[in-house]
Amino acid sequence: MIFKQVxxxxxxxxxxxxxxxxxxxxxxxxxxxxxxxxxxxxLKQLDLKLVKVIDTHIHADHITGASKLKDITKCSTIMGDHxxxxxxxxxxxxxxxxxxxxxxxxxxxxxxxxxxxxxxxMDDYLFSGDTLLINGTxxxxxxxxxxxxAYNSIFNKLLKLPDETLLYPAHDYKGEKVxxxxxxxxxxxxxxxxxxxxxxxxxxxxxxxxxxxxEENISKNLKLGA
Numbered sequence: 052m053i054f055k056q057v058x059x060x061x062x063x064x065x066x067x068x069x070x071x072x073x074x075x076x077x078x079x080x081x082x083x084x085x086x087x088x089x090x091x092x093x094l095k096q097l098d099l100k101l102v103k104v105i106d107t108h109i110h111a112d113h114i115t116g117a118s119k120l121k122d123i124t125k126c127s128t129i130m131g132d133h134x135x136x137x138x139x140x141x142x143x144x145x146x147x148x149x150x151x152x153x154x155x156x157x158x159x160x161x162x163x164x165x166x167x168x169x170x171x172x173m174d175d176y177l178f179s180g181d182t183l184l185i186n187g188t189x190x191x192x193x194x195x196x197x198x199x200x201a202y203n204s205i206f207n208k209l210l211k212l213p214d215e216t217l218l219y220p221a222h223d224y225k226g227e228k229v230x231x232x233x234x235x236x237x238x239x240x241x242x243x244x245x246x247x248x249x250x251x252x253x254x255x256x257x258x259x260x261x262x263x264x265x266e267e268n269i270s271k272n273l274k275l276g277a
Contacts, residue, residue: 052154053097054176056219056228057090059083062113063224066090067178070099071152078103078151080171080178081221082116084276090116091123103151105129107180107221108168109136109272111194112262118277128275131160131169136273143169159208163201164189170209175216177232183209184220185227188241191254193261194269198254202247210236 053070062083068090070077077099079090094101101124104117108131117128118138129149132142143149145160149171157172161182168189171178181189183205191198214233235242244250262268271277 053077053099055093055097057086057093059086059113061085063222064110064113065219065221065223065228067219068093068099069151069154069156069173069176070097071154074152075099076102076152078105078149078156079120080105081107081110081180082120084114084116084119087116087119087123090120094124100124101126103127103129103141103149105149105171106134106136106272106275107131107170107178107182108165109134109194109269110221111265111268111272112222114268114271115276117275121275131158131167133160133162133167133169135167136275138275138277161204161208163191163197163199163204164194166195166197166200168204170204172212172216175213176219177209177212177216178219178221179209180221183218183235185218185223185230185235186225186239188239188254190257190259192257192259193265198251199247201254202250205242210242 055068057066067080129141130139143158147158149156159170161170164181216232218230
């Protein structure tokens with residue numbers, strides 16, 4: 052297997068490139084439009100063919116590079132079946148598998164940050180989007196977000212995975228690249244709660260600023276960045 056993690060400085064977004072070394076087929080998760088040329092260069096360097104691109108949800112803080120990648124490589128676009136983006140070619144259901152040569156990636160519906168948020172599990176690699184972050188969790192105050200749904204997604208789905216599962220989020224703002232489910236259970240301050248009500252109370256009092264250009268970003272991402 053080939054695995055690359057690419058960081059976008061402006062939005063602190065992590066993009067992931069996964070490929071099967073056998074058939075040279077590649078998949079990209081959460082691409083950023085400004086970095087498409089970097090992804091194309093990486094694909095060429097590694098002699099890979101991009102066949103699928105996934106967005107974990109409709110992002111508010113950057114514009115996806117999904118459509119641009121599709122135009123260049125003819126890859127298929129994928130999102131979870133709760134997405135409001137009508138131009139997505141493949142909409143996967145909860146617990147459905149995405150095949151990439153001999154690799155299998157499981158879609159997990161994890162609403163809360165947004166109503167369309169999905170996480171993706173490949174062996175012991177968890178790509179959690181904005182649902183579960185390293186030492187944090189995704190905000191729930193716009194795009195039909197719900198702290199109750201987020202609690203359920205995190206505690207009743209993601210934290211049920213084995214402790215050694217590697218956590219790769221869509222964002223990190225402090226330079227962290229990877230964690231594990233076990234570490235997050237033990238050290239993530241948002242997860243040290245005894246009830247859903249306690250979690251909701253924390254999320255309701257974050258007092259975060261909305262992302263810059265949120266309306267424009269969401270509008271464009273509903274068309275996969277086109």
